[in-house]
Amino acid sequence: MIPEFPVRVSQALGNERVRRNIRRTMDGLVLKRHKAFPDEHELAVLRRRGKLIRGHALAHLPDLLEELERNCQRNGIQVHWAETAAEGNALVRDILRRHGADLVIKGKSMVSEEMGLNHYLEAQGIRAVETDLGEFILQLGDERPSHIIAPAIHKDRVEIAQRFAAHFPEYPYTEDIEGLTAIARRIMREHFGRAIAGLSGVNFAVAETGTLCLVENEGNGRLCTTAPQVHIAVCGIEKVIARLDQLPPLLTLLTRSATGQPITTYVNMISGPRREGELDGPREVHLVLLDNGRSRIHGDPQLSSTLRCIRCGACMNHCPVYSRLGGHAYGTVYPGPIGGVLEPQLQGLDRLGELADASSLCGACGEVCPVRIPLPALLRRLRAEGVRGRQGSRVVGQGSRRKPLHRLIWTLWRWVNAYPSLYRGLTGLGTRLRWLMPKHLGPWTRTRSAPALAPRSLHELARSEGFRGE
Amino acid sequence: MEKPLSVYFFGTCLIDMVLPQAGLAAMRLLRREGIEVIYPQGQTCCGQPAYNSGYDAEARTVARCQLDAFSRDIPVVVPSASCAGMMKVQYPKLFAGTPDQERAEALARRVVELTDFLARVLDWRPVDRGAPLKVVLHQSCSARREMGVADAAKDLLARLAHLETVEPDHAHECCGFGGTFAVKQPEISAAMAADKADAILATGAQVLVSQDAGCLLNLGGTLERRCPDAAAQPSPRPAVKHIAELLWERTHDS
Numbered sequence: 216m217i218p219e220f221p222v223r224v225s226q227a228l229g230n231e232r233v234r235r236n237i238r239r240t241m242d243g244l245v246l247k248r249h250k251a252f253p254d255e256h257e258l259a260v261l262r263r264r265g266k267l268i269r270g271h272a273l274a275h276l277p278d279l280l281e282e283l284e285r286n287c288q289r290n291g292i293q294v295h296w297a298e299t300a301a302e303g304n305a306l307v308r309d310i311l312r313r314h315g316a317d318l319v320i321k322g323k324s325m326v327s328e329e330m331g332l333n334h335y336l337e338a339q340g341i342r343a344v345e346t347d348l349g350e351f352i353l354q355l356g357d358e359r360p361s362h363i364i365a366p367a368i369h370k371d372r373v374e375i376a377q378r379f380a381a382h383f384p385e386y387p388y389t390e391d392i393e394g395l396t397a398i399a400r401r402i403m404r405e406h407f408g409r410a411i412a413g414l415s416g417v418n419f420a421v422a423e424t425g426t427l428c429l430v431e432n433e434g435n436g437r438l439c440t441t442a443p444q445v446h447i448a449v450c451g452i453e454k455v456i457a458r459l460d461q462l463p464p465l466l467t468l469l470t471r472s473a474t475g476q477p478i479t480t481y482v483n484m485i486s487g488p489r490r491e492g493e494l495d496g497p498r499e500v501h502l503v504l505l506d507n508g509r510s511r512i513h514g515d516p517q518l519s520s521t522l523r524c525i526r527c528g529a530c531m532n533h534c535p536v537y538s539r540l541g542g543h544a545y546g547t548v549y550p551g552p553i554g555g556v557l558e559p560q561l562q563g564l565d566r567l568g569e570l571a572d573a574s575s576l577c578g579a580c581g582e583v584c585p586v587r588i589p590l591p592a593l594l595r596r597l598r599a600e601g602v603r604g605r606q607g608s609r610v611v612g613q614g615s616r617r618k619p620l621h622r623l624i625w626t627l628w629r630w631v632n633a634y635p636s637l638y639r640g641l642t643g644l645g646t647r648l649r650w651l652m653p654k655h656l657g658p659w660t661r662t663r664s665a666p667a668l669a670p671r672s673l674h675e676l677a678r679s680e681g682f683r684g685e
Numbered sequence: 686m687e688k689p690l691s692v693y694f695f696g697t698c699l700i701d702m703v704l705p706q707a708g709l710a711a712m713r714l715l716r717r718e719g720i721e722v723i724y725p726q727g728q729t730c731c732g733q734p735a736y737n738s739g740y741d742a743e744a745r746t747v748a749r750c751q752l753d754a755f756s757r758d759i760p761v762v763v764p765s766a767s768c769a770g771m772m773k774v775q776y777p778k779l780f781a782g783t784p785d786q787e788r789a790e791a792l793a794r795r796v797v798e799l800t801d802f803l804a805r806v807l808d809w810r811p812v813d814r815g816a817p818l819k820v821v822l823h824q825s826c827s828a829r830r831e832m833g834v835a836d837a838a839k840d841l842l843a844r845l846a847h848l849e850t851v852e853p854d855h856a857h858e859c860c861g862f863g864g865t866f867a868v869k870q871p872e873i874s875a876a877m878a879a880d881k882a883d884a885i886l887a888t889g890a891q892v893l894v895s896q897d898a899g900c901l902l903n904l905g906g907t908l909e910r911r912c913p914d915a916a917a918q919p920s921p922r923p924a925v926k927h928i929a930e931l932l933w934e935r936t937h938d939s
């Protein structure tokens with residue numbers, strides 16, 4: 216059982232080491248992004264473009280998905296549809312079984328995390344080996360990613376060195392990054408040589424050409440998608456875009472927002488299995504398109520903007536809450552502001568509605584999002600649906616976060632503030648009786664001194680200084 | 686916007702009850718510039734606390750009260766970017782599709798945050814009568830983002846000849862107030878406030894100012910706890926003031 220959110224928050228805030236690691240990396244990523252967009256005007260233009268391209272794709276989603284399927288099939292890619300994570304898992308298993316694969320090498324894929332694919336396959340007797348360095352480190356400790364693009368940022372070099380030493384005693388102990396990478400590379404290479412199947416995610420799927428685009432920095436993605444006989448790509452249905460010429464602006468937004476890179480070291484454009492006469496490449500390419508709640512989100516005109524997300528992670532990097540908690544405290548696959556918006560929609564407000572409260576609504580996420588998702592507005596809307604519900608909304612768990620006490624407080628608040636004479640009477644009384652005010656005001660005064668009520672309210676002062684009161 | 690003959694002043698509920706001297710300072714500043722300042726006695730709260738907690742109906746009822754109180758076609762000056770943002774950016778959304786939509790949009794157009802009004806509309810050029818002082822400026826998230834008026838506060842302070850103004854490390858980051866956030870997520874809020882308070886202390890400034898009373902309450906309270914001895918060395922605790930108080934203090938004949 217994962218402990219409740221407030222418990223996880225306490226644990227996260229109490230872990231100095233993790234906090235330091237995360238903060239350091241977040242500060243670094245924020246700075247890199249900042250430097251990558253030196254021209255504010257260009258950034259504004261690009262973000263508008265990004266929003267339009269993704270918005271256009273979502274507006275034509277069913278048609279584009281059909282076009283994608285047709286063009287993929289024409290390219291020799293086998294297309295499969297999964298409505299749920301369970302269906303997706305079963306599809307992947309069947310493909311692997313058909314080829315007698317007991318091992319699959321994996322490039323980084325958040326959708327496979329969402330499906331819980333690794334554990335599912337393991338229970339089916341198939342070993343899934345992560346080959347992204349961060350994911351590889353986490354898999355050794357059966358940990359979940361704490362960030363969507365930098366999964367192991369909560370770990371520092373020394374922790375990684377110790378973990379390697381425990382798992383690979385045959386290699387000499389090192390804390391040197393090059394040395395650690397070399398060990399990982401050597402171990403992975405054995406898997407690359409042996410595996411007959413590789414699995415990857417997809418950053419963008421181009422409908423017009425039936426091309427799957429995948430960006431990465433380590434080359435492991437290229438190996439997973441080209442070295443084995445079979446390549447399986449898992450992809451959320453929202454990742455489709457209409458045309459190939461829409462890719463460059465999205466890619467530059469993605470990489471610059473994510474890591475500040477003008478482009479990643481590897482940009483893989485996958486357009487089918489090995490053709491006649493070609494010397495390498497997989498014999499089979501499969502595309503598994505996963506819905507898993509996305510079409511429900513898509514049906515809501517405002518919430519569907521959630522699906523514009525290109526998973527750059529910038530909203531997390533800039534979030535003052537995420538940068539103090541790290542991803543694990545959220546207890547979900549997608550953490551941070553996008554997690555607070557997406558996860559309650561995927562899993563219901565009754566289960567995860569509290570994540571929408573884990574924001575001061577400071578607006579930092581909305582300000583940096585490369586596709587201009589109005590994250591603060593969506594968080595606020597989900598709060599409202601949690602406490603009251605909204606007619607016609609398809610988000611599960613409407614009104615499930617209603618608490619009678621809160622309801623009462625806000626009703627009283629409304630009474631006081633909706634009747635100016637009552638308000639003036641009470642504030643006047645409050646300032647006069649301010650010595651009665653408690654020194655302890657619940658959570659507020661745990662770390663702060665209590666605010667003192669003024670001897671006279673501004674209403675009174677304004678009157679006595681002769682300001683017209685209308 | 687041109688310099689108006691009269692303006693409304695929306696004091697905000699927080700300033701009304703906890704920091705009225707800031708509201709009064711702002712109104713005096715405006716009056717001294719020859720503007721008639723009207724403080725409708727029918728004003729209460731902008732409604733943001735309920736709105737941000739998801740209680741839209743309650744927020745709307747209270748917000749409607751402000752539509753009534755500020756009905757004439759003159760600017761509404763607000764000494765808080767957060768409350769100004771609520772009225773300027775959120776009211777049109779809150780009342781969309783209701784009979785009050787037009788009134789809400791009209792009010793939204795008339796709302797001006799105080800420092801923005803002083804710096805841009807009045808192009809206020811004060812004479813600094815104060816002694817040299819080091820000030821640390823904390824800008825609220827609403828000032829930076831929702832309202833986009835962070836430049837105004839900086840500008841105003843720069844126009845005071847004897848001030849040295851600095852910003853804390855991680856200046857762009859939220860102080861952790863967030864209205865009901867501070868109560869709903871007390872631990873996260875406290876962690877954010879603690880970091881901000883330390884960054885403020887590290888500047889060694891004598892005074893902390895902001896255009897938002899919420900941040901000041903949060904940071905002032907946290908500073909007091911983290912640094913109980915106000916004169917502690919090497920970084921004494923700064924005095925905490927709303928920017929309007931500082932501007933008034935340093936520019937009026939006493």
Ligand code: SF4
Nearest residue numbers: 524525527528530584
């Ligand atoms: S919501 Fe925006 S900022 Fe956050 S990961 Fe998605 S695209 Fe990036």
